[in-house]
Amino acid sequence: MLQNVRGIKLIVVMAGLVMIGCESKPERSLALTDDLTVKAELIHSDDFTDGIDNWKVEQMPDGSVYHKDGKLEINDWRGCTAWFKEKLEGPIMIEYEAVVLQDTTKSQEEDGIFDRASDLNCFWMATDSENPDDLFAKSDFRTGRFPNYDTLSLYYVGMGGHFNTKTRFRRYTGNGEKPLLPAHDLSDAVYLIKPNTVKKIRLVAFDDVIQYYRNDTLIYDYRDPRPYTEGHFGLRTVHNHMTLDNFKVYRLTKIED
Incomplete structure (x- = not known):
């Protein structure tokens, strides 16, 4: 069964299967480490069909975030964060x-000042100790400025x-x-950005296991x-032109031996 809440698709698990519309398929499983295999249950999904209302934008002047061609699109000059509004546990x-x-x-003059292969960045598990129940209480202070x-x-x-x-x-x-940490400071070309290609990003926070x-x-x-x-x-991001699509959040459960 599939429900839409402000464009977020909530998946209901029944009889061990994830039900999406009329089609069922087995729950997904992943091996995160040698001794940790998990079941992944889809709990949020945004394909941006209905716009970008599920997102809170903090951005410095001279940039914009908008809905285009079924995606969230960013043109940024001085700094921007697009937050998923739902708090995740x-x-x-x-x-x-x-x-x-x-x-x-x-050239930049011909194509616009935003195009630059740089800064495909992300935050996750973000909280504000001064406002633990409302991350957006200080949005007007942050305004997309990185510090x-x-x-x-x-x-x-x-x-x-x-x-x-x-x-990094x-x-x-x-x-x-x-x-x-030195091991987290990478400069080899394999870890950098090739523009105009899809980057499929996966972030994990399973107890102490944090992965990218x-x-x-x-x-x-x-x-x-x-x-966290x-x-x-x-x-x-900052000084960048980019798109976001096919955003999904899964609840993870350890599969016992």
Whole structure:
């Protein structure tokens, strides 16, 4: 059975099957580690057919976020975060498809100031200790300016930052600290952005297992001694032109041996 709530598709599990419309299919299972296999139950899905009302945008001046061709599209100059409005409770997995757009046949002056292969970034499990029940209480303060997110607790990956020379994972502590471990500071071209290609991103927060995948390749596999177990997802960028599509959230349950 399929219900629509503000364009979010809620899936009802019946008799061990995920029911989508009239079609049923087995629940999905994934091996996250050598000793952790999970069942994934779809709980939120947004294909942007009905617009972008499920998203809260924080953006600096001179940029825009809009609905186009069945996708959420961002043109940004100084900084932007598009938050999924629903607060998520773990263990969860988030999946989505993103494309960084760049017309390589034209100059920036010809094609617009936003096209740049850089900063396909994300936040997940984000909370504000000052406003634990309302992440958006300080939206007017953050306004998309990157340093203004330092007071949040969250996980962050910046893919192709620093003009597409770095991909980094950080754990924000909520007090301004966001240490960067050497193993999480990647600069090999394989971890950077190739524009105009679909990037399938998967984020995991299962107890202490925190993971980031791109196109089914595990890039970050972190064990958090003090894991964040609830919070919001945000698509983050700066000086970038990109699209978001096929956003899904799954509830994860361990499959016992």
